[in-house]
Amino acid sequence: MTAPLRTETEDGVRSIVLCRAKEYNTITPALRDALSDAIDEADADPDVRVMLLRAEGPAFCAGYGLDWSSEYQAAEDASGRVWDSAADYRLMSQFVRVYQKLWYAAKPTIAAVHGWCVAGGTDLVLCADLVVAADDAVFGYPPARVWGTPTTAMWVYRLGFQQAKRYLLTGDEIPGPKAAEIGLALECVPAADLHDHATALARRMARLPGNQLEMLKLLCNQQAENMGMASTRTLGTLFDGVARHTQEGRDFVERMRTAGVRQAVRERDDPFGDYGSRPR
DSSP: OOOSEEEEEETTEEEEEEOOGGGTTOBOHHHHHHHHHHHHHHHHOTTOOEEEEEEOSSOSBOOBOHHHHHHHHHHHHHTOSOOOHHHHHHHHHHHHHHHHHHHHSSSOEEEEEOSEEETHHHHHHTTSSEEEEETTOEEEOGGGTTTOOOSSOOHHHHHOHHHHHHHHTTOOOEEHHHHHHHTSSSEEEOGGGHHHHHHHHHHHHTTSOHHHHHHHHHHHHHHHHHTTHHHHHHHHHHHHHHHHTSHHHHHHHHHHHHHOHHHHHHHHHTTTTOGGGSOO
């Protein structure tokens, strides 16, 4: 089985590279576990001062793999048992805890994003300390339209109340340049320059003493912690389970089962004319 990611280290920077290119780096339990190990190893390595998360292929991360996740819920619904919210919360928390490692790691984390970074991909990437976007990047949370809520709930902390509501209450996509304009990303650069630009930024950070980086990151992050990040994250993870088990959520799963994932997603997004339904 091909590893879901690989790592590289140079000049104090540990690159963690998602490499499920053919699958658009969709999130699976195997990717979750590999990412958890990679972050822990980088945080414990004295030769590493900064982590750089990037991806191979046409997309950074197109969210959860809808094949395995929808099949999981379909089997759950067919079991005849009432939905177990506590079990659902435990399951999703396994993913959320890994994404949060980017936030809680002592060392700074940078995400270099190109192509699609949507749905669960945003739950992951918005936990990085800094996000550098390519001009071909597209962010968004289309499950806001049906079947989900952001589990890590980082949108308000990144964008402020009005911009977070603007994009979550529509599920609209956010192109890379717009993401930089509204603060979802630090900056937007040409796609061809993304790797070199993000790497240069990571190496520039790595020139600082490691203890300075750790103290400054903790000082900045504590502001968000004082705003109630932990309770917001708990609510986001619980509501995600609720949204997947509303009547509309269960209908969406059934549509994926009978018509296929692509068709169900297309029907969800066609009225909005974005993501896979964007005019070509």
